[in-house]
Amino acid sequence: MAAAKKKAFALRLDPAVHxxxxxxxxxxxxxxNAQIEMLVREALSARGIDVARSETPRRGRPPKEN
Known part of the structure:
Protein backbone atom coordinates (compact mmCIF):
# COMPACT_ATOMS: atom_id res chain seq x y z
CA MET A 1 0.00 0.00 0.00
CA ALA A 2 1.46 3.34 -1.01
CA ALA A 3 1.36 6.11 1.56
CA ALA A 4 -0.89 9.03 0.70
CA LYS A 5 1.26 12.09 0.04
CA LYS A 6 0.22 15.48 1.29
CA LYS A 7 0.55 18.60 -0.83
CA ALA A 8 2.90 21.09 0.81
CA PHE A 9 2.64 24.82 0.19
CA ALA A 10 3.49 28.06 1.94
CA LEU A 11 0.61 29.77 3.73
CA ARG A 12 0.93 33.33 4.94
CA LEU A 13 -1.26 34.07 7.95
CA ASP A 14 -1.78 37.09 10.12
CA PRO A 15 0.11 36.36 13.38
CA ALA A 16 -3.10 36.77 15.40
CA VAL A 17 -4.87 34.18 13.21
CA HIS A 18 -1.94 31.78 13.55
CA ASN A 33 -1.39 21.82 10.42
CA ALA A 34 -4.08 19.24 11.22
CA GLN A 35 -6.26 21.98 12.70
CA ILE A 36 -5.97 24.13 9.57
CA GLU A 37 -6.86 21.13 7.39
CA MET A 38 -9.90 20.40 9.58
CA LEU A 39 -11.03 24.05 9.41
CA VAL A 40 -10.69 24.09 5.62
CA ARG A 41 -12.70 20.84 5.36
CA GLU A 42 -15.41 22.32 7.60
CA ALA A 43 -15.55 25.49 5.48
CA LEU A 44 -15.81 23.47 2.27
CA SER A 45 -18.53 21.28 3.77
CA ALA A 46 -20.48 24.38 4.87
CA ARG A 47 -20.46 25.48 1.21
CA GLY A 48 -21.73 22.09 0.06
CA ILE A 49 -18.40 20.71 -1.13
CA ASP A 50 -17.58 17.33 0.40
CA VAL A 51 -14.00 16.17 -0.04
CA ALA A 52 -13.28 12.47 0.41
CA ARG A 53 -10.51 11.62 2.83
CA SER A 54 -7.44 9.99 1.34
CA GLU A 55 -6.49 6.57 2.59
CA THR A 56 -4.11 6.98 5.50
CA PRO A 57 -1.13 4.67 5.88
CA ARG A 58 -1.36 2.03 8.58
CA ARG A 59 0.68 2.71 11.68
CA GLY A 60 2.92 0.29 13.50
CA ARG A 61 4.86 -2.72 12.32
CA PRO A 62 3.99 -4.30 9.02
CA PRO A 63 2.30 -7.72 9.29
CA LYS A 64 4.57 -10.77 9.32
CA GLU A 65 4.83 -12.65 6.09
CA ASN A 66 4.63 -16.46 6.39
Missing part, protein backbone atom coordinates in the same frame (compact mmCIF):
# COMPACT_ATOMS: atom_id res chain seq x y z
CA UNK A 19 -1.94 32.19 17.34
CA UNK A 20 -5.68 31.50 17.46
CA UNK A 21 -5.24 28.36 15.33
CA UNK A 22 -2.42 27.16 17.60
CA UNK A 23 -4.57 27.72 20.73
CA UNK A 24 -7.49 25.85 19.19
CA UNK A 25 -5.23 23.04 18.02
CA UNK A 26 -3.71 22.66 21.49
CA UNK A 27 -7.17 22.58 23.08
CA UNK A 28 -8.23 19.81 20.66
CA UNK A 29 -4.90 17.92 20.87
CA UNK A 30 -4.03 18.45 17.20
CA UNK A 31 -1.10 19.99 15.39
CA UNK A 32 -1.63 23.42 13.88
Missing amino acids: AAVERLAAAELRSA
Whole structure:
Protein backbone atom coordinates (compact mmCIF):
# COMPACT_ATOMS: atom_id res chain seq x y z
CA MET A 1 0.00 0.00 0.00
CA ALA A 2 1.46 3.34 -1.01
CA ALA A 3 1.36 6.11 1.56
CA ALA A 4 -0.89 9.03 0.70
CA LYS A 5 1.26 12.09 0.04
CA LYS A 6 0.22 15.48 1.29
CA LYS A 7 0.55 18.60 -0.83
CA ALA A 8 2.90 21.09 0.81
CA PHE A 9 2.64 24.82 0.19
CA ALA A 10 3.49 28.06 1.94
CA LEU A 11 0.61 29.77 3.73
CA ARG A 12 0.93 33.33 4.94
CA LEU A 13 -1.26 34.07 7.95
CA ASP A 14 -1.78 37.09 10.12
CA PRO A 15 0.11 36.36 13.38
CA ALA A 16 -3.10 36.77 15.40
CA VAL A 17 -4.87 34.18 13.21
CA HIS A 18 -1.94 31.78 13.55
CA ALA A 19 -1.94 32.19 17.34
CA ALA A 20 -5.68 31.50 17.46
CA VAL A 21 -5.24 28.36 15.33
CA GLU A 22 -2.42 27.16 17.60
CA ARG A 23 -4.57 27.72 20.73
CA LEU A 24 -7.49 25.85 19.19
CA ALA A 25 -5.23 23.04 18.02
CA ALA A 26 -3.71 22.66 21.49
CA ALA A 27 -7.17 22.58 23.08
CA GLU A 28 -8.23 19.81 20.66
CA LEU A 29 -4.90 17.92 20.87
CA ARG A 30 -4.03 18.45 17.20
CA SER A 31 -1.10 19.99 15.39
CA ALA A 32 -1.63 23.42 13.88
CA ASN A 33 -1.39 21.82 10.42
CA ALA A 34 -4.08 19.24 11.22
CA GLN A 35 -6.26 21.98 12.70
CA ILE A 36 -5.97 24.13 9.57
CA GLU A 37 -6.86 21.13 7.39
CA MET A 38 -9.90 20.40 9.58
CA LEU A 39 -11.03 24.05 9.41
CA VAL A 40 -10.69 24.09 5.62
CA ARG A 41 -12.70 20.84 5.36
CA GLU A 42 -15.41 22.32 7.60
CA ALA A 43 -15.55 25.49 5.48
CA LEU A 44 -15.81 23.47 2.27
CA SER A 45 -18.53 21.28 3.77
CA ALA A 46 -20.48 24.38 4.87
CA ARG A 47 -20.46 25.48 1.21
CA GLY A 48 -21.73 22.09 0.06
CA ILE A 49 -18.40 20.71 -1.13
CA ASP A 50 -17.58 17.33 0.40
CA VAL A 51 -14.00 16.17 -0.04
CA ALA A 52 -13.28 12.47 0.41
CA ARG A 53 -10.51 11.62 2.83
CA SER A 54 -7.44 9.99 1.34
CA GLU A 55 -6.49 6.57 2.59
CA THR A 56 -4.11 6.98 5.50
CA PRO A 57 -1.13 4.67 5.88
CA ARG A 58 -1.36 2.03 8.58
CA ARG A 59 0.68 2.71 11.68
CA GLY A 60 2.92 0.29 13.50
CA ARG A 61 4.86 -2.72 12.32
CA PRO A 62 3.99 -4.30 9.02
CA PRO A 63 2.30 -7.72 9.29
CA LYS A 64 4.57 -10.77 9.32
CA GLU A 65 4.83 -12.65 6.09
CA ASN A 66 4.63 -16.46 6.39
